[in-house]
Amino acid sequence: MENEMIMLEETGITAALTSRKTTFCSFKPTTDEDQVNLFNMITSPDQRLAEMINLVIPVKDIFAEEVYCRKEDGSLETAPRIVVIADDGKAYQAVSQGVLNAFTMLIASFGPPTWDDPICIQPYQISKTAGGQTRNILSFKVLGRKSKLPKSSKSSKSSK
Numbered sequence: 001m002e003n004e005m006i007m008l009e010e011t012g013i014t015a016a017l018t019s020r021k022t023t024f025c026s027f028k029p030t031t032d033e034d035q036v037n038l039f040n041m042i043t044s045p046d047q048r049l050a051e052m053i054n055l056v057i058p059v060k061d062i063f064a065e066e067v068y069c070r071k072e073d074g075s076l077e078t079a080p081r082i083v084v085i086a087d088d089g090k091a092y093q094a095v096s097q098g099v100l101n102a103f104t105m106l107i108a109s110f111g112p113p114t115w116d117d118p119i120c121i122q123p124y125q126i127s128k129t130a131g132g133q134t135r136n137i138l139s140f141k142v143l144g145r146k147s148k149l150p151k152s153s154k155s156s157k158s159s160k
Contacts, residue, residue, distance in 0.1 A: 022066035026113035041091035049094035058118035058146045061085035087118040098139040118146040
């Protein structure tokens with residue numbers, strides 16, 4: 001009976017575990033193995049997207065969620081967390097408004113994933129100073145569909 005009352009609550013930990021309204025996932029697992037792989041890609045990606053600057057990533061799927069980040073003053077703010085899923089199953093994570101904006105434009109241009117012919121992206125980072133504060137902005141440029149790129153551009157030269 002006690003467990004039933006906990007499950008009926010709409011606040012607290014039950015709501016946090018069951019009401020993920022701010023997530024998007026294009027990867028649709030069809031097997032138990034796919035479900036395990038998706039969970040592992042989301043919870044422990046292979047690398048940070050910022051570690052892949054100027055390298056090519058053939059993107060097949062995307063996972064996105066809203067997370068809370070603690071600011072220097074101790075307050076919390078929401079930020080987008082994106083997990084890029086490459087065609088080889090490797091996953092790359094970024095907490096970045098710039099990456100979210102770039103994927104929004106990518107989807108407007110190419111349609112929503114899953115992309116059977118992966119779209120190759122090349123991450124980059126720029127620094128902008130405003131109001132005496134310098135911010136690093138992570139984004140990416142699109143190189144095109146994997147099948148249409150020259151062979152030398154098709155694979156990332158990952159350090160893993």
